[in-house]
Amino acid sequence: MAKVCWPYFDPEYENFSYRINPPRVSVDNDSCHDCTVIKIDSVNKPGILLEVVQILTDLDFIITKAYVSSDGVWFMDVFHVTDQQGKKVTDSKTIDVIEKALGPKGKSTEGVKSWPGKRVAVHSVGDHTAVELIGRDRPGLLSEISAVLASLQFNVIAAEVWTHNRRIACVLYVNDATNQAIDDQKKLSIMEEQLNHILRVSDEEEDEKEAKNNFYMGSTHMDRRLHQMLFADRDYERASVTTTTPDVDCPLSFRPKIEIERCGEKGYSAVSVKCKDRAKLMFDIVCTLTDMQYVVFHATISSEGPYASQEYFIRHMDGCTLDTEGEKERVTKCIEAAIQRRVSELSTCIVANGTVYLGL
Numbered sequence: 001m002a003k004v005c006w007p008y009f010d011p012e013y014e015n016f017s018y019r020i021n022p023p024r025v026s027v028d029n030d031s032c033h034d035c036t037v038i039k040i041d042s043v044n045k046p047g048i049l050l051e052v053v054q055i056l057t058d059l060d061f062i063i064t065k066a067y068v069s070s071d072g073v074w075f076m077d078v079f080h081v082t083d084q085q086g087k088k089v090t091d092s093k094t095i096d097v098i099e100k101a102l103g104p105k106g107k108s109t110e111g112v113k114s115w116p117g118k119r120v121a122v123h124s125v126g127d128h129t130a131v132e133l134i135g136r137d138r139p140g141l142l143s144e145i146s147a148v149l150a151s152l153q154f155n156v157i158a159a160e161v162w163t164h165n166r167r168i169a170c171v172l173y174v175n176d177a178t179n180q181a182i183d184d185q186k187k188l189s190i191m192e193e194q195l196n197h198i199l200r201v202s203d204e205e206e207d208e209k210e211a212k213n214n215f216y217m218g219s220t221h222m223d224r225r226l227h228q229m230l231f232a233d234r235d236y237e238r239a240s241v242t243t244t245t246p247d248v249d250c251p252l253s254f255r256p257k258i259e260i261e262r263c264g265e266k267g268y269s270a271v272s273v274k275c276k277d278r279a280k281l282m283f284d285i286v287c288t289l290t291d292m293q294y295v296v297f298h299a300t301i302s303s304e305g306p307y308a309s310q311e312y313f314i315r316h317m318d319g320c321t322l323d324t325e326g327e328k329e330r331v332t333k334c335i336e337a338a339i340q341r342r343v344s345e346l347s348t349c350i351v352a353n354g355t356v357y358l359g360l
Contacts, residue, residue, distance in 0.1 A: 022104035027095050029088050035064055035080045036089040040102055044075040049299075050283075050290045052077060054221055055101045057283040059094070060084055066282065068299035128157050128173040129182045131191070134229050135199035137168040145170070148194045152187050153177055162226045164341045165238040169229040171222055223280070224287050227338060231291060236330075236337035256339050260328045262321055268297060268313040269322040271331065275339055277308035285310060288338040292331065293317045 023042035031037050040052055049068060065080035083089055159172040176182050256275035263270050282301055289296060298313040315321055322328050
């Protein structure tokens with residue numbers, strides 16, 4: 001039998017087009033009277049939309065409108081943004097940060113790594129150790145977690161806690177008395193054992209489901225990580241306890257309106273989302289679609305008063321559209337959960353520099 005020879009492909013070839021056509025970023029304060037227009041042109045690559053939206057969200061910009069197109073080898077985005085006061089972004093240092101972060105020297109988003117089911121995950125990053133917890137929420141749980149860390153003389157540098165549908169996801173950054181990452185394996189084992197104990201639930205069936213569906217990543221964006229933890233925990237499958245009572249001043253209910261239709265002529269599934277507008281809404285939706293392995297080819301985002309209208313044209317990474325009712329229902333539930341995780345009353349707790357912030 002003749003020996004089969006395969007052509008050689010340089011591993012760097014995949015990034016070659018990106019290197020010779022680096023991203024182009026423009027920040028325009030002249031085209032619109034009430035917002036800053038940010039345009040990004042780049043070679044298309046997996047996860048690029050989430051990477052861009054994540055950077056804009058981390059800069060605390062409010063996205064009032066956006067147009068996304070990445071059908072083919074090129075990626076083109078236009079974002080209309082303001083600062084938290086609703087004004088244009090005119091600070092030269094901030095504009096420089098935008099151009100550097102979204103330009104050729106910006107860092108790529110990390111890929112997802114799987115982790116066998118654990119309620120508590122621990123890894124060291126720089127001068128701190130990250131501790132991740134997932135479990136059933138109940139009164140006094142945060143106090144018990146804090147007591148465990150205090151008894152081991154661990155300092156909490158920062159933490160963020162989300163609760164949704166009676167589930168809790170928590171990421172804590174801790175260090176030791178010398179302000180270094182914790183390398184005492186005995187203390188880490190004691191912490192993990194004690195935290196697992198207080199997160200354990202009496203219902204064995206729920207306990208088994210908890211362990212089976214949790215997973216872990218290396219270093220990643222905190223908000224995205226919390227979405228991933230609750231998504232892996234299948235919080236979207238549990239009966240929602242969030243009120244759906246319409247606001248007196250708003251004709252739309254608190255619950256998002258999500259519709260999914262097939263665009264036969266283009267070969268996409270169109271996902272339409274209408275809900276109350278808020279900060280980080282686009283990030284939450286794009287994050288969820290990305291982690292569910294869907295690719296956004298086109299999108300249109302707009303805000304009118306207190307409401308937001310967002311439409312995404314997507315396919316699964318394997319090229320398939322959402323053809324079954326089961327697929328559509330799952331995507332609808334996951335997007336709804338991603339939106340509501342931030343808006344449940346006091347659903348978020350952030351700890352920074354020893355100060356606790358509750359709410360959004």
